[in-house]
Amino acid sequence: MDAAPxxxxxxxxxxxSLAVEHIMxxxxxxxxRMATRxxxxxxxxxxxxxMRPAVNEPFFFTAGGGHPHYGRFLRLIPDRLVELTWVTGPGGTEGAETVLTLELSALGAGSALLLTHAGFPSAAARDRHEKSWPQVLDRWDQRTLAVS
Structure with missing residues (x-):
């Protein structure tokens, strides 16, 4: 897969923008696999x-009871990096096309994850995401272990 955006x-x-480090x-x-498939x-x-995980491919899903999320993949490096655009509406990215990057590295039997999310239109939008991403990452980790 092409690693160039x-x-x-x-x-x-x-x-x-924001950055969140999380041990998974x-x-x-x-x-x-859980992020792309x-x-x-x-x-x-x-x-x-x-969604089809390929560079420049669009995706769509709803979350939280129907809130639409749109984007496209910018970079994919298997088992190391997922970078995509991320667009949501009011209460989210406010319609702005942001860039979400997940950098993964092995840490013992688990992983160190660095999530960066850039391009928010306001400090308020950034702050909402900065508060919610740690909870989302905890849920992701718990669910990944449950289906492994």
Whole structure:
């Protein structure tokens, strides 16, 4: 798979970003699979995921009872990196195309995960995501272990 980004969005007018480091019990390969092929098992509403994990491919799903999420894959490095655009509506990215990057590295039997999320249109949007991502990552880790 190509590791170079395909037309990433211009984030220069939206400088708000965040970074979250998280220790995960699951291995990098399990996390990569759950992020690219099994999103419906831990994050998306059941049956809503429309996604093919390939660079520049679009995706769609709903989460949290029907809130739409859109994007496309920018970079994929199996078991190491998932980078995608991420667009949600009010209460989320406020319609802005943000860039979400998941960097995975082995840590014992588990993983160290660095999540960066850039391009928020406001500090408030960034702050909402900064508060929610640790909870989302905990749920992801628990669900990954449950289906492994």
């Amino acid at each position: 395909i037309r990433p969005p211009d984030l220069s007018a939206r400088p708000f 019990s699951a291995s990098p390969d399990e996390l990569y 099994q999103l419906g098992l831990w994050f998306a509403d059941p049956g809503s995921v429309r």
